[in-house]
Amino acid sequence: MKKILFFTIIVSTFSFAGKGSIYSRFGVGEINSFISGRSVGMGNTGIALLDNSYINLSNPAALGMINRSLLTAGYQYQNFASTDDGGTSLFGTGNINSFALAFPIYTPKKIALSIAALPFSTVGYEQQLSTPFNGTSILQTFDGRGGISSAQLGISYSPAQNVMVGFTTHYLFGAIFRDKSIVFPNGDYHGGSYSETFSMRGFGFTFGGIYTGIDKLFGFSETRQVNLGATVFTGSSMTIDDETLTDFSSNTDTLKQNNQSATLPVGFSLGLSYNLRNINYTADLNFQNWDNFKLKGVHPAEIQNSIRIGAGVEFLPPKDFTDTYLEKVAYRVGGYFRQSYLKINGHSINEIFGTAGIGLPLSAESRMNIGVEYGIRGTTSSSLIKDNVFRLVLSLTASELMFIEPPVE
Amino acid sequence: MKNFFAGFFLLLIIGCAEKPKMIGGNLVGTENISSLDTVTIFAAGNSTFTSTLNMGYATSNLAGRTANNEEIISFYNFIPVHAFDSLVGATLDTTEIRLTVNYRLHVTAPPVEFDVREITSSWTQSALNKDSSASKAIGSISIGTFSATDSMNLGSTIKAKIDTAVIRRWIESYRDTSTADFYGFAVQPKTGVVTGVVGFSTFSDYSGYYPTLVIKYTTRFGTRDSMIVSSGEDTYIARLTTPPATFQVYGGFGVRSKLLFNVNAFDKALMIHGATLTLTADSTSTLKSGLVPDSLVVFLGIKGTTDVDSFSTSNFAYGSHSTDSSGNNIYQFDVSRLVQSWITNINVNEGFVLRWASEFNSAERVVLYDSNADVTKRPKIKLLYSHR
Numbered sequence: 001m002k003k004i005l006f007f008t009i010i011v012s013t014f015s016f017a018g019k020g021s022i023y024s025r026f027g028v029g030e031i032n033s034f035i036s037g038r039s040v041g042m043g044n045t046g047i048a049l050l051d052n053s054y055i056n057l058s059n060p061a062a063l064g065m066i067n068r069s070l071l072t073a074g075y076q077y078q079n080f081a082s083t084d085d086g087g088t089s090l091f092g093t094g095n096i097n098s099f100a101l102a103f104p105i106y107t108p109k110k111i112a113l114s115i116a117a118l119p120f121s122t123v124g125y126e127q128q129l130s131t132p133f134n135g136t137s138i139l140q141t142f143d144g145r146g147g148i149s150s151a152q153l154g155i156s157y158s159p160a161q162n163v164m165v166g167f168t169t170h171y172l173f174g175a176i177f178r179d180k181s182i183v184f185p186n187g188d189y190h191g192g193s194y195s196e197t198f199s200m201r202g203f204g205f206t207f208g209g210i211y212t213g214i215d216k217l218f219g220f221s222e223t224r225q226v227n228l229g230a231t232v233f234t235g236s237s238m239t240i241d242d243e244t245l246t247d248f249s250s251n252t253d254t255l256k257q258n259n260q261s262a263t264l265p266v267g268f269s270l271g272l273s274y275n276l277r278n279i280n281y282t283a284d285l286n287f288q289n290w291d292n293f294k295l296k297g298v299h300p301a302e303i304q305n306s307i308r309i310g311a312g313v314e315f316l317p318p319k320d321f322t323d324t325y326l327e328k329v330a331y332r333v334g335g336y337f338r339q340s341y342l343k344i345n346g347h348s349i350n351e352i353f354g355t356a357g358i359g360l361p362l363s364a365e366s367r368m369n370i371g372v373e374y375g376i377r378g379t380t381s382s383s384l385i386k387d388n389v390f391r392l393v394l395s396l397t398a399s400e401l402m403f404i405e406p407p408v409e
Numbered sequence: 410m411k412n413f414f415a416g417f418f419l420l421l422i423i424g425c426a427e428k429p430k431m432i433g434g435n436l437v438g439t440e441n442i443s444s445l446d447t448v449t450i451f452a453a454g455n456s457t458f459t460s461t462l463n464m465g466y467a468t469s470n471l472a473g474r475t476a477n478n479e480e481i482i483s484f485y486n487f488i489p490v491h492a493f494d495s496l497v498g499a500t501l502d503t504t505e506i507r508l509t510v511n512y513r514l515h516v517t518a519p520p521v522e523f524d525v526r527e528i529t530s531s532w533t534q535s536a537l538n539k540d541s542s543a544s545k546a547i548g549s550i551s552i553g554t555f556s557a558t559d560s561m562n563l564g565s566t567i568k569a570k571i572d573t574a575v576i577r578r579w580i581e582s583y584r585d586t587s588t589a590d591f592y593g594f595a596v597q598p599k600t601g602v603v604t605g606v607v608g609f610s611t612f613s614d615y616s617g618y619y620p621t622l623v624i625k626y627t628t629r630f631g632t633r634d635s636m637i638v639s640s641g642e643d644t645y646i647a648r649l650t651t652p653p654a655t656f657q658v659y660g661g662f663g664v665r666s667k668l669l670f671n672v673n674a675f676d677k678a679l680m681i682h683g684a685t686l687t688l689t690a691d692s693t694s695t696l697k698s699g700l701v702p703d704s705l706v707v708f709l710g711i712k713g714t715t716d717v718d719s720f721s722t723s724n725f726a727y728g729s730h731s732t733d734s735s736g737n738n739i740y741q742f743d744v745s746r747l748v749q750s751w752i753t754n755i756n757v758n759e760g761f762v763l764r765w766a767s768e769f770n771s772a773e774r775v776v777l778y779d780s781n782a783d784v785t786k787r788p789k790i791k792l793l794y795s796h797r
Contacts, residue, residue, distance in 0.1 A: 022433035082432055089432045129434040133445055142437055182443055182682070182795065189683040189793060190745050246753070248680045251746055253753045344436065383435035 020093070020124035021080060021387050023349055023378065026342050027293065027303050028200075028262070029123035029147045029176065033338070034097060037074050037395020040371025041357020042312025043334025045284040047271020048210055048229030053367070054397060055102045057116055058284075059208040059229050059271070060166030063156035064110030069103035074118075074395040081388040083380055093124070098395075102154075110158035114168075122147040123176050139183045148174040148200055162213030168206040172236050172264070175199045192248035200262060202238030206231055225275040233267035233288070240296065260296045265289040280314040282334075290341040304343040310336030312355065330359035332371070345382040351375055353389075366398040443795035445682065452780035452788035453671045454760075457653045460663040460718050465534025465644035467769040469512040469608030470620075471661050472645060473521055474598040481606055481647040481661060481772065482547070484528060484537060486593030487622045488641040493580050496636070498629035501573040506553065506594060509566045509618035512608025514698040514772050516561045521607055522599040525553035525569050528592040534644040539663070541646075547595045555596070561607050563700070566618070576624060593641070606661070606772040611643050647772070655694065656779035658705060660765035661772035665718055667710060668788055669760040669780075675752045676796065683793035684748040686728065686761070689786040690738040694776035703730040704766035705740045705775065709747050710759035720762035724750070727766060737786065740775075744790065 024030040035058040039046040047059050055070050056062035077094035100116035127142040151173065156166035181193035208231040215226040240260040246253045267288035274281040286308040293303050312334025317327055335354045342349040353375030360368045370393070377387040464471075472483040485506070506525060530546035552572040559567035571594070582591035596609075610618040619639040627633050647662045656666055686707065697703060705728045713719030728742035750756040765773055778786035 022436055025436065084432045084435060086432050086434060125433070127433045127437055129437050129442060131442065131444075138445070140437075140443060142441065180441070180443075182680070184682065190681070192680045192682065246680070248749050251749050251753070251755055253755060385433055385436065 020078065020122050021377065021389075022082060022125040022127060022385055023340070023342055023344075023387070024121075024123045025125045025127070025142070025144050025178075026344070027121075027290075027295075027300060028264070029121035029144075031121050031288075031306070031341065032119045033308065033336075034074070034076070034118065034393070036072065036098075036100075037369035037371055037393050037397070038314075038332070038357070038359060039282075039312070040373060040391075040393045040395075041332030041334060041355055041369070042280075042282050042314055043284075043310035043336040043353070043355050044373075045271065045282040045310040045312045045334060045336070046273075047208075047231060047269050047282075047284045048227040048273040049271070049280065049282050050210065050212065050227055050273070053399065055100045055114055055116070057098075057100060057114070057118065057152075057154075058269070059210060059231050060114070060154035060168040060206060061156050061164040061208040061210040061229065063102055063112040063114050063154055063166055064158050064164040066102050066104050066112045067107055068399040070101070070397060070399050072098070072100045072395055072397040074098040074393055076394075077392045079390040082385050083388070084385045085380065085383065097393075110156055110164055112156050114154040115152070116154070117149060117151045120148040120150045120170075120172055120174075123178075133184075136185045138185065141179075141181045141183070143179040143181075144177065146174060146176040148172050148176075154206075162216070163209070163211055165207070165209045167208065170204040170206065170236070171201075172204055172238060173201045190248065192246070195245040195247070197241075197243045197245075199241040199243070200238045202236040202262075202264070204236030204264060205234045207234075208232075223277055225273075227273045227275075229269075229271040229273070231269040231271075233269075235266040235289075235292075236264040238262040238264060242296070257296075261294070262296070263292060263294040265292040278316040278318055280316065281312075282314070283309075283311040284336075285309055288341065293341070302344050303341050304339075304348065306339055306341040308336060308338040310334060325361070328361045332357040332359070340377070345384060347379060347382050347384060349378045349384070351377040351389075357393075362396075365400060366396065369393075369395040369397070371395070443680070445793060445795050447791065447793050449789050449791045450670055450672070451784070452668055454669040455656050455666055455779045455788065457656055457664060457666045458718055459649060459652060460665055461538050461540045462663040462769070463535060463538045463644065464646070464661075464769055465537065465642065466611075466613045467644070468611055468614045469770040470508075470611045470643045470645050471512070471606055471608050471647065471772055472523055472596045472598060473514070473516075473606030473772070474604050475606070475772075476604050477650055479648060479650050479662075480598060481645055482598075483596045483609065483645040484532060484534075484593060484643060485596070485620050486528070486532075486642045487579075487620070487638045489583060489636075489638050490640055491636065491638075493584055495628065495634065496580055496624070496626060497584075499626040499634075501577055502625045502627055502633070504571045504573050504576040504622065504624050505568050506571055506596075507566050507568050507621040507623060508555075508596070508609040509616075510561055510563055510607055511610045511614070511616070511618070512606075512698065512700055512771055513561055513563065514606040514696065514700075516605035516607060521561060521605045522557050523555040523569070523596045524551040524599055525555070525571060526550065526595045526597055527552055527575060528595050531590070531592055532644075534642040537644050537646065539646045539648045546592075547597065552594075554599075561605075571622075576622075608770065608772075612639075612641055613643075655691075655776050657694075657774060657776040658763055658765045658768075659772070659774040660768045660770075663768070664774075665762055665764040666777070667718065667760050667762055668707070670748075670758070670790060672748065672751050672758060675794075677753055679752050679794050679796060681745050681749040681752065681792060681794050683791075684743070684745040685791045686726070686742040686744045686788070687733075687791070688728065688740045688742075688763075688788050689733075689778045689782075690730075690740065691776040691778060692738050694774075695738075696772075696774040698771060698773060701767040701771045701773065704728060705742075705763060706766045707742050707744060707747070707761040707763050709750070709756055710762045712757060712759050718762055719759075721756070724756070735785070748790065748792065
C-alpha cells in the first residue's frame, strides 16, 4: 500500500499537463469536469451519490460513507477530431489524471478524510497562421500547455441524522505556458519568439452537504433512497507570476510581472440521487459565475458564466457471492450538457456528451471502473471549431483496513 | 492489491500523445497576430577619430608614405635562436635583411624605397604604437637600403645590405652583457620618393615567409659559412599629419568613425526581424588595393570612461561592398541584433563604431557619405519589425 501511495503521488505530479482542445487557449484552459472513474459513465454526476466503496471528489460530505481506506487513481485518454473551415485535425493524448486517498476517522460521526490531486484546468493547443510577406509567407505559431492542478484535502462530518457536511481545501497551483514564434521562409530575416509563463497559486474551498432524509419525508418504501446534495465552491484569489522571455535576433530579454492576480469565481452545484433496489439515478446541476473571472485585473471578453446539467443511471450488481463474474459487473450510462465558460464570436461554446461505463471487480479489495464519453463541443460556423471528443477513463480503486483499528475479540 | 499495482503500470505504459495537425488559425485573435512594418531611419550624426592601436601580431608589417606625406614605419627586432659561438673570431662578410612583400597599395614604378635605421630605444610589438615615446627613437643614419631596383610585386623578396659593424654590435649585445642593448631595425620610407604602402610578411604570418636576417661570415679557421635568423618581434606605426576631416575609415592608421542613430521613438516591445545598415562610399576619395576583403565592420558602441571609441567586441556586424541600383558603392550590414538590443534597453544606444575590416593588415581608406549628405547617400537603417 505504501509503495502504491508513493508511486501514485510521483506519477500524478507529472502527469496532469497535456494537450487538448484549441479552445483551451482561452481563460485558464479547459475546465475539468472529472469527478471519478465511476461517475464518468453516469454523465459525470454524483453530487448526491453516496457509496462506501468510492471516493466522491465532487462533494466532501459524501466522504462520510467511507468505512474502509480507499485509494484510487485514474487514467484518461482523449481523442479530438477538431474541425474548422481549414480541415480536420486528429489528436490523441493520454495521462494519469487523478489520484485520491480517503479513510474513515470516526465512523459513528461519519468523519473521514480525503487527500487528492486532480486537474482543475488543462491547456494544450497548437495553432499556426501563415501570413503573406514579400511575395512569400511567414509562419506564426501559437502553442500553449500546462494548466492548473488541485491538491486538496477534504473532511466530512455528520452533525445530525440524515445530514452530512464536509469541506475541501483546494491548493490550486500550476503554470500555463504560452509560446508564440515567428518564422521567416529564408535566412534574410530574423524570426523570434515570445514565451510567457503564468505561474499560478492560491487556495479555494468547497463546502458540501448531503441530506439523506427525503425518502423518509415523503414516506417512500425502504427500497427507495433519495439524497439531495449541494456544494459551494468559494472561488480563489490566485497569485500569478507572469514572466515573458523574448527571443529575437540572438538576443533574449525577460520581462517579469510578479504578484499579479487572477480571480477564479464562485460556483454552485446541486445534485439529486435516487436509488431503487440496485439502480442509482443521478442528476447534477452546476453553475459557475465566470462573469466575475479576472485575469491580471481584466475580465476577458470571451468568458461567460458556465452551466452544466448532467444525468446518469447505474445498474449495480446484486451482492451475491455465488454470482458469476459478469453478474458482478456494474453498468452505467448518462450524459450531460454544458454551456462552457467560453463565448467566442458571439457564440457560446456548448458541449453535449453521452457517457457509458462499467465497473469490474478485480478482487475483493479492488475494482476497475471504465468510462467512455463521446461528445461534441462548439461549431464550425462563425469561424469556430467543432471538437468531436472521445474520452476513455480507467480508474482503479483499492481498499484496505489501513488506519482502522481492528475490533478486539 | 497486486492487480491494482499491475493495472497502474499498464495505464502508464499506454499513455500517449501525438502532435496535432494545424487548424484553428481563425481563433488566434487579431490582437495576437504580429503584423510586419518597415521604416527607414537616417543617421543622427557621425564623427571620425584616430585610435591608438598596437599593430604587433598583424600578418602584414606596413611601411610606406601616403600622398599627404604621412609615414608608415615598420619595426623589426631579430632574436637569434642559435648560439653565436661559430661567430667568435669570425669575419662578417655580408649581412642583409630579407622581407617578402604580401601587400601593396598604390605602389607604382619606380617602386617605393626604404632606408633601414637602427632603433635606439626599447620597444615591444605588444606595446609600441604611434603614441609611444619609443616610436620616435629611430637613428638618423641609414644602415641599409631597399632600393628602387627591388620589385615590390606580391611574393617578391626584397633585400637590404646592412652595415656589418651594426650586426656585430647586435651579436655582441647577446654575447656580452656589458655591451649596450640593441633594439632592432626600422624600415622607413625614403623622403620625397613615390608614394605607396607595402606590407611585408611578419614573424606572426603563417605563410612561412618570415623576415630574415642573413649573416655570411668567414670563421677564424678560414671556412665560409652563413647564419639565418628568422624569429623575433615586429610591428609598425603609422601617423597622420592632420586628423581626418571626413567621415571615413582608414586601415593601418587606426582611423575609425562613430555613427549615431536615434531609436528612442520605438516601443520596447518591438521585435526586429531585419535591420540593414547601408553606408555609401565616396569613390573619388576611397583608396583600395583589392588585395584584402572589401569589408567594413560595425561594433556596438559603449560608453567609455575617457575614449569616444569604446565598443563591444562581442557585438558586431560585417558589411561587404556592393553596388546599388543607382550605381553607388555601398556597404550593407545586418545590424538587427544590435538595434534590437538598443530598443529593448539591453544595451545603451551609444551608436556604432565603424572600422575597416582588415584594419591591422592594410592601409585601405574608405570615405563615406555622412549624416548631412543627400538623403539618397546618407547612412540609413531599414527596419523590418513587428509588434507583439
